Amino acid sequence: MRGRVRAYAPSHITGFFEICENSNQKYMGSRGCGFTLQAGVTTEVTVDEGRGISVIINEANVEAPTTRSVVRKLASERLVEVLSKTDVPIGCGFGASGAGALSTALALSYAMSLNLSYNGAAEVAHVAEIENKTGLGDVIAQTQGGVIIRREPGAPGIGKVDKIPVKDLEINHVVLGDISTKDVLGDKRSKIRINRAGKAAIKELLKRPTIQNFMLLSKRFAIESGLMSDFGIEIVEAVESCGGMASMAMLGEVIFSIGGYEALKEFGPVRTYKIGHNGARLL
Amino acid sequence: MRGRVRAYAPSHITGFFEICENSNQKYMGSRGCGFTLQAGVTTEVTVDEGRGISVIINEANVEAPTTRSVVRKLASERLVEVLSKTDVPIGCGFGASGAGALSTALALSYAMSLNLSYNGAAEVAHVAEIENKTGLGDVIAQTQGGVIIRREPGAPGIGKVDKIPVKDLEINHVVLGDISTKDVLGDKRSKIRINRAGKAAIKELLKRPTIQNFMLLSKRFAIESGLMSDFGIEIVEAVESCGGMASMAMLGEVIFSIGGYEALKEFGPVRTYKIGHNGARLL
Numbered sequence: 419m420r421g422r423v424r425a426y427a428p429s430h431i432t433g434f435f436e437i438c439e440n441s442n443q444k445y446m447g448s449r450g451c452g453f454t455l456q457a458g459v460t461t462e463v464t465v466d467e468g469r470g471i472s473v474i475i476n477e478a479n480v481e482a483p484t485t486r487s488v489v490r491k492l493a494s495e496r497l498v499e500v501l502s503k504t505d506v507p508i509g510c511g512f513g514a515s516g517a518g519a520l521s522t523a524l525a526l527s528y529a530m531s532l533n534l535s536y537n538g539a540a541e542v543a544h545v546a547e548i549e550n551k552t553g554l555g556d557v558i559a560q561t562q563g564g565v566i567i568r569r570e571p572g573a574p575g576i577g578k579v580d581k582i583p584v585k586d587l588e589i590n591h592v593v594l595g596d597i598s599t600k601d602v603l604g605d606k607r608s609k610i611r612i613n614r615a616g617k618a619a620i621k622e623l624l625k626r627p628t629i630q631n632f633m634l635l636s637k638r639f640a641i642e643s644g645l646m647s648d649f650g651i652e653i654v655e656a657v658e659s660c661g662g663m664a665s666m667a668m669l670g671e672v673i674f675s676i677g678g679y680e681a682l683k684e685f686g687p688v689r690t691y692k693i694g695h696n697g698a699r700l701l
Numbered sequence: 702m703r704g705r706v707r708a709y710a711p712s713h714i715t716g717f718f719e720i721c722e723n724s725n726q727k728y729m730g731s732r733g734c735g736f737t738l739q740a741g742v743t744t745e746v747t748v749d750e751g752r753g754i755s756v757i758i759n760e761a762n763v764e765a766p767t768t769r770s771v772v773r774k775l776a777s778e779r780l781v782e783v784l785s786k787t788d789v790p791i792g793c794g795f796g797a798s799g800a801g802a803l804s805t806a807l808a809l810s811y812a813m814s815l816n817l818s819y820n821g822a823a824e825v826a827h828v829a830e831i832e833n834k835t836g837l838g839d840v841i842a843q844t845q846g847g848v849i850i851r852r853e854p855g856a857p858g859i860g861k862v863d864k865i866p867v868k869d870l871e872i873n874h875v876v877l878g879d880i881s882t883k884d885v886l887g888d889k890r891s892k893i894r895i896n897r898a899g900k901a902a903i904k905e906l907l908k909r910p911t912i913q914n915f916m917l918l919s920k921r922f923a924i925e926s927g928l929m930s931d932f933g934i935e936i937v938e939a940v941e942s943c944g945g946m947a948s949m950a951m952l953g954e955v956i957f958s959i960g961g962y963e964a965l966k967e968f969g970p971v972r973t974y975k976i977g978h979n980g981a982r983l984l
Contacts, residue, residue, distance in 0.1 A: 524866055527866070528866055533908070533909045533910065533911065534866075534910070535850065535863045535864065535865065535866070535907070535910040536847070536863055536864035536865065536866045536910075537863040537864070538863075538910075539866065563979075564819070564982070567818065575861070575863055578858070580818045580819055580820040580821075580858055581818065581819035581820070582818065582819065583807055583810070583811055583817075583818070583819045583822065583982070583983050584983060585983045585984065586984075624818070625816070626816045627816065627817070627818040627819075627821075628816065695979060695980075695982050696846075696978060696979045697978075699847070699866070699978050700866050700867060700868045701868065701869075
């Protein structure tokens with residue numbers, strides 16, 4: 419065993435998606451498009467003799483069911499402490515649960531010399547997200563970095579991804595509140611609307627894979643899927659009237675924008691992050 | 702059109718490989734394993750009205766057939782200037798031709814607003830490598846960054862890759878000379894030996910995907926394939942006797958090592974680069 423090991427995973431904001439059911443959790447996931455931010459989750463794991471799991475995020479003891487699933491799968495016979503620091507809020511569509519699970523899986527498999535490949539470790543995180551209904555496509559995107567098109571669903575090494583080529587870009591956002599991924603994905607009518615709008619958006623994006631088209635299709639998806647509130651639409655329109663582009667993070671009550679700083683300011687504290695070009699990795 | 706556009710692609714050293722023939726150039730390529738370095742190729746393209754191609758690498762006018770193929774494919778109706786700077790030598794197993802072609806493809810498709818996805822642009826570079834017989838698997842590795850296992854051959858989006866999870870690592874190397882990829886791959890007996898040794902190495906690596914195992918299997922491959930000279934073997938053994946690990950870059954007369962700085966010094970000027978974790982991208 420290697421004692422303490424650290425890993426990083428970027429946060430990930432999805433603009434639009436289509437839910438892809440499968441009885442095999444490795445193959446279940448989503449199609450869609452989103453981007454990673456440089457801001458993310460850094461995790462340090464410590465493995466000792468004994469049994470038990472503690473997960474501490476930003477200095478607070480938390481449940482973190484997805485990360486716990488990863489630890490149970492990889493190190494059920496050990497005493498494991500997981501110490502994560504997250505730059506982004508949890509439950510707001512930043513893929514924090516995926517980033518936590520992925521950084522934990524990478525660090526833990528290395529700490530325990532489990533001989534897992536990168537995709538092997540990442541698959542454990544993907545499956546944990548599916549089991550706990552906390553995400554469908556964040557983990558595979560977080561292994562890549564950039565503006566990631568999820569063309570086919572599934573765990574890293576199974577799902578198929580492409581990217582939109584982009585230069586350095588800044589994303590501004592305001593956080594209005596959180597949304598439970600579990601609740602939205604548990605609602606049958608909501609799922610039908612999501613999948614109809616998501617399928618159309620991906621088809622359009624592949625014809626013209628540019629960041630501008632991604633922003634436009636994300637907004638259209640957020641409205642057509644019924645996921646964006648009237649207040650959200652109001653903010654997006656305010657950004658557009660200042661010449662920017664905006665939409666809502668899936669799934670969180672968060673409005674993200676390119677070039678919308680001034681307009682967003684009216685609606686709450688604005689945070690700005692650069693798009694990250696790099697995937698999760700050991701530190 | 703967008704005038705001048707810049708892109709970067711990392712260099713890539715292959716430790717072992719297996720040649721995978723296919724009549725479709727997108728599916729042709731190699732299985733194997735290698736790593737990207739932070740050192741790479743940075744390219745600036747300028748597109749104007751008119752017709753013609755000039756390629757300038759490190760301030761010298763050069764033939765650069767692979768990069769020219771990319772330009773002909775993407776911009777045959779335009780006057781294109783490609784200005785590349787490379788941190789690594791050409792023809793020595795650093796994947797410089799792939800990095801030049803990939804950075805050119807990314808920059809050019811963006812400059813001309815061709816609506817290509819990242820994989821779409823990278824595929825043009827992969828096919829150009831196959832056509833010009835300058836490489837088989839560098840481009841897909843250079844889109845990823847890290848220590849890349851090429852599990853299935855082909856262009857980015859077609860071939861399947863995984864990674865060996867690694868922390869920050871420094872690679873030392875000495876350049877003894879260049880080797881023509883074309884000549885080696887054109888020799889039937891050499892191909893048979895390469896494929897026998899390459900297939901065995903990949904199988905072993907997947908059982909234990911660690912960097913130590915990669916170094917060991919690379920050395921075994923370099924000897925069994927007959928590609929490493931007696932002088933190369935002598936250098937590798939000198940590194941090992943100092944507690945390091947070393948092998949030969951495929952295909953170049955270059956010995957790379959982990960922890961071999963002192964031993965390598967005896968054989969020529971040693972350069973040190975960090976393993977790069979990031980793939981090619983627009984700048």
